[in-house]
Amino acid sequence: MKVHFLPADDSTCGWYHLSPARTPKPAHRGHRDARWAIIGAGFTGLAAARQLALNFPDDEIVLVEAQEVGLGPSGRNAGFAIDLPHDIGADDYIGDIETAKTTLKLNLAGQDYLRQLVKAHGINCHMEASGKYQAAVEPRGMAVLDAYRRGLDKLNQPYEMIDEAELPQHLGTHFYKKALFTPGAILVQPSALVKGLAEALPDNVTLYEWTPITQVEYGCHTRLIHSSGSINAANVILANNSFGMHFGFLKGRMLPIFTYASITRPLSLDEQIQLGGKPHWGAIPADPFGTTVRRTPDNRLLIRNSFSFNPDGRSNQKYLERFVRRHKASFALRFPMLPQVTFEYTWGGALAMARNHSGFFGQLAPNVYGALGCNGLGVTRGTITGKLLADWLHGERNELIDFLLASPGPNVNPPQPFLSAGVNFNLLWGQYRAGRES
Ligand SMILES: Cc1cc2nc3c(=O)[nH]c(=O)nc-3n(C[C@H](O)[C@H](O)[C@H](O)COP(=O)(O)OP(=O)(O)OC[C@H]3O[C@@H](n4cnc5c(N)ncnc54)[C@H](O)[C@@H]3O)c2cc1C
Known part of the structure; x- marks a missing residue:
């Protein structure tokens, strides 16, 4: 079968350009055989490749990426x-308590794995155990924080509720009315991290x-064909997120929803003083359709908001032009003390979203496996599902693998054109409802 849609991300990702440059590994040419081939070198594919290599030290593992590592x-x-569990389908972000407990274990295992690799290989990716703020402006957002607090109580997880008067000491800005701080999140420079992971793959x-x-x-x-040859693999792992659908699986079940980010130039010392607050932090919105903000260790500010539904999974310039204006407006609201700072x-x-917020893990066809649909x-x-898929293929079973195998996977969507109409309406409505949080 032909793979009709291929990834085409824009070339303007700040993280990519601001992280250490590396020489990409050469593209494949000619024909070769492999016992294992993995499609997609993002967090999922990199973890799957590493763990397969450790589990099967005598096998050669082939990892194939359409673009360059760090660009996707x-x-x-x-x-x-x-x-923490981040179930945006549940009122309190926690949902079913037993599911939430296992999700917490999965996420902690993913964090541990990344932390160990960063340390072992000296990957310079600004990894900081900064925790995260979940910040609200609108009454709706504040109600979400209250519900989330009850969810965290149920899960017995630590947090701190910070009120409007105290928040500027943390974030500099006076914009937010309330925030819930949870200490366990880790912040990274993502492109630097995946580039480093790619350089540290086993031999x-x-x-x-x-x-x-x-x-x-x-x-x-399975014969994987590309413009300059092919790879003949005994076992294939799809780790290419929603592009897995173009390999014939989970058709129409994952939604390639794009979201957008802008990053400023570094703040000068004067600007850092005008801003105030902690030297680096990350705040996600109480309303899932709102704005994420980061102050990075190299003193830049990042704004992430806005969504578009791109069914072909490819970037579209018209959205970048539209949403940079929204980023500027969101920045001006939060940082009126920095009018001269530009992106x-x-x-x-x-x-790769699913309406039921569930990803796929397991077997797709004879000798074809997948870890797909990380739902944002x-x-x-992605890291932990890639690793656990490799462990499962090595014959291991444990609580986390059983949990992933039992998950329902992404649910079926209505056909086009109803799908696009419904998704676009929901995105517009959600962003409108987020009010000043967007
Ligand atoms: C702006 C933004 C902010 C986000 N913020 C966060 C966040 O703060 N925290 C978080 O956890 N997640 C966040 N996410 C989501 C996160 O980036 C994804 O969940 C994650 O990248 C999924 O990793 P993956 O390895 O499964 O897939 P991907 O990173 O999508 O990797 C799949 C790879 O497969 C390759 N591929 C596809 N088709 C083919 C083909 N035919 N041949 C070869 N290769 C192919 C692609 O080029 C791609 O590199 C955010 C996403 C965006 C866009």
Whole structure:
């Protein structure tokens, strides 16, 4: 079958340009065999490749990436490696308590794994155990924080509720009315992290970058075809998020929803003093349709908001032009003391969402496996699902693997054109309802 849609992310991702440059590994040319081939070198594919290589030290693992590591969604997110369950489908973000407990274990395992790798390989990715603020402005957002607090009580997790008067000491800005601080989130420079992970892969992993798979033939071996040759693999792992749908699986079940970010130039010393607050922090919105803000360790401010539904999974310039204006407005509301500070980069990237917020983990067909659909939480979740998939393929079973295998997976969506109409309406309505939080 032909793979009709290939990733095409914009070239303006600030994290990519601000992280250490590396030489991409050569694209694949010619024909080769492999026992294992993984499609997609984001958090999920990198973790799966590493763990397969450790579990099967005598096997050669092939990892194929259409673009360059650090340029795809894993390198262009807001960089929150979140510990707590973040079930945006539940009123209190926690939902069913037993599911939440296991989700917490999964996320903590993902964080631990990343932390260990960063330390072991000296990856310079500004990893900071800063925690995160969930900040509200509108009454609706404040009600969400109260519900979330009750959820955290149920889960027995620490937090601090910070009121309007105290918040400027934390974030500098006087914009927010209330925030709930949870200490367990880790903040990273995501592109630097995935580039570092790619450089630290075990010796029995061969990474091919700029090698988009354009055709696939399934059989007792799977033939992955690209413009300069093919790879014949005994086992294939799809770790390419919503692009997994174009390999014939979970068709129409994942929604490539794009969200957008801008990052400023570094603040001068005077500007840092005008801003005040802690030297670096991350705040996510109480309303899921609101704005994420970060102050980075290199003294830049990041704004992330706005959504578009791009069914082909590819970036679209018209949205970048539209949403940079919204970023500027959101920045001006939050940082009126910094009118002269401009954005240096604006970019977008795909979240693979499912209406039931469930990802896929397990077997898709004979000798074809997948960890797909991280629902906007792929830094920790993608990492741990990639690792656990490799453990499961090695014959291991544990509570976390059983939990992932039992998850329902992304649910079926209505057909087009109803799907686009419904998703676009929900995105517009959600952003409108977020009010000043957007
Ligand atoms: C602006 C933004 C902010 C976000 N903020 C956060 C956050 O703070 N925390 C968080 O946890 N998550 C966040 N996310 C979501 C997070 O980026 C994703 O969940 C994560 O990247 C998923 O990782 P992955 O490895 O599963 O997939 P991806 O990162 O999408 O990697 C899949 C790879 O597959 C490759 N691929 C696709 N098709 C092919 C093909 N045919 N041949 C070869 N390769 C192919 C792609 O090029 C891609 O690099 C955010 C996303 C965006 C866009």
